[in-house]
Amino acid sequence: MISDRQLYERGAATLVTSWEAYAAGSPGAALLRLDGVAAGVFPAQPERAIYNNALLERDLAPAAAAAALEAMEAAYTAAGVERYAAWVHESQMALRDELHARGYRVTETTRAMGMSVDDLAAVPPAAELIRAEWADYLSYLRALGLPAGLLSGVEPTRFHALAARLDGADVATALALDHDGDCGLYNMSTLGHARRRGLATRLTAHHVHLAAGRGCTTASLQSTAMGEHVYAAVGFRDLGRIIEYEPGTVRSVLAAA
DSSP states (O other): OOOHHHHHHHHHHHHHHHHHHHHTTSTTOEEEEETTEEEEEOOSTTGGGTOOEEEEOTTOOHHHHHHHHHHHHHHHHHTTOOOOEEEEETTOHHHHHHHHHTTOEEEEEEEEEEEEGGGOOOOOOOSOEEEOOHHHHHHHHHHTTOOTTTTTTSOGGGSEEEEEEETTEEEEEEEEEEETTEEEEEEEEEOGGGOSSSHHHHHHHHHHHHHHHTTOOEEEEEEOGGGHHHHHHHTOEEEEEEEEEEOTTOSOOOOOO
């Protein structure tokens, strides 16, 4: 049985690869793989408002952690990006203390989750599920109220997009990206009028099923509190919280966890 730590590391690698795919389609953007940290740097809108995130490695020694934070800060300063988030696993108390000492504040948390595809739970047949064309997926993002042009430069073949339809319209979507045998699931969303129908659960399960057919052995995602029960029902395991820190000048600040 694959360990929780292995699942986390596989999911982290896939997450960073997804940022790299987004960066390839955004002007001036890059995924920087620095010592101890991977930083997605997005200087141009509309991606600038969403994807400036950096994932710090687990188990960094104090000196290595300080060096990683300094490299992260330098990368964003060089790109003229003032607002970004440093993602840290909840177990990294020394690193979290260092971020607090530098004036960072917690703004959000998500739950890292992962599973072996062999543990996929049986899920009832869904409303119509389709493979979504990239142009249709981008139209759905606009229907959600996200900025026009978001992800429009992404190479369509990098992701697998699925949609659930009701009355001929896309009402829920999710993306998948395969990396080194792991399938990362991202951007799961359901329009308000179509919620509480089990569409997210079925989309998730179908993505994992298709990923197994492509040769993936694990699946990973990062969940909001609202979605955790959805993914647990499919077979995903809790791998600990990811805590997002932003520089202290950010307007919206939550209490530190």
